[in-house]
């Protein structure tokens with residue numbers, strides 16, 4: 001199913017912002033600079049990275065995000081680390097499972113979440129919200 005980037009972004013905004021811990025009571029984004037949210041600041045790269053993967057293994061999506069999104073994000077340090085990610089303040093990383101699920105569903109694919117049992121706390125630092133799946 002073909003979806004425009006704008007449609008995909010609207011779907012992901014609806015799904016993720018609604019449960020994001022940064023969301024304000026009024027329904028807006030509580031970040032000091034809402035445009036700094038990496039999920040939407042780099043949304044074209046996020047959508048492209050996720051659509052380039054066809055797998056039920058979340059690690060392949062993480063790898064695609066690291067390669068195609070984190071690599072061009074100004075938050076990432078030269079050694080590949082990211083303080084924002086470590087502090088669970090990157091919505092893209094914290095809600096990656098939900099982002100993958102939303103984009104795959106919107107484009108007519110399915111992401112089989114039953115394979116997530118072996119996922120340890122590590123790259124996906126925000127396992128809490130993701131495990132609401």
Ligand code: SF4
Pocket residue numbers: 016017020021022023028029030031034037038039040091
């Ligand atoms: S931080 Fe990002 S995901 Fe969270 S409410 Fe703001 S724009 Fe939405």
Ligand code: SF4
Pocket residue numbers: 038069070071073074075076082083084085090091092093
């Ligand atoms: S994890 Fe860090 S480097 Fe990657 S998109 Fe988020 S803020 Fe940027």
